Amino acid sequence: MSKMSLVFVGDSEEKELGRQKAPGMCPYCEGKVTAMDVESNFRCCFLPVCYKIKRKYICTSCSKQLVLNSD
Numbered sequence: 237m238s239k240m241s242l243v244f245v246g247d248s249e250e251k252e253l254g255r256q257k258a259p260g261m262c263p264y265c266e267g268k269v270t271a272m273d274v275e276s277n278f279r280c281c282f283l284p285v286c287y288k289i290k291r292k293y294i295c296t297s298c299s300k301q302l303v304l305n306s307d
Contacts, residue, residue: 247279258293267297 251274258271271293278286293302 247282249277249279251275251277253289262295262298262300262302264300265295265298267295269302270294270296 253273253275255270255272258269260269261267262269271291274290274292276286276288276290277284293304294300295302
């Protein structure tokens with residue numbers, strides 16, 4: 237019987253594109269919220285596989301990453 241093993245060689249990289257003020261306040265400390273645009277690249281065996289631009293919301297006072305819930 238032979239065993240099969242899998243080795244994953246991948247890398248993820250994020251680069252900040254810009255920041256701007258966002259409306260609202262942090263639910264934890266009531267600080268100001270900043271919207272940050274982030275470009276993320278995922279590479280598998282040094283070949284680019286996935287390219288995304290995301291918007292992250294971060295509190296400027298407590299530095300927590302906030303999640304936007306839409307009902």
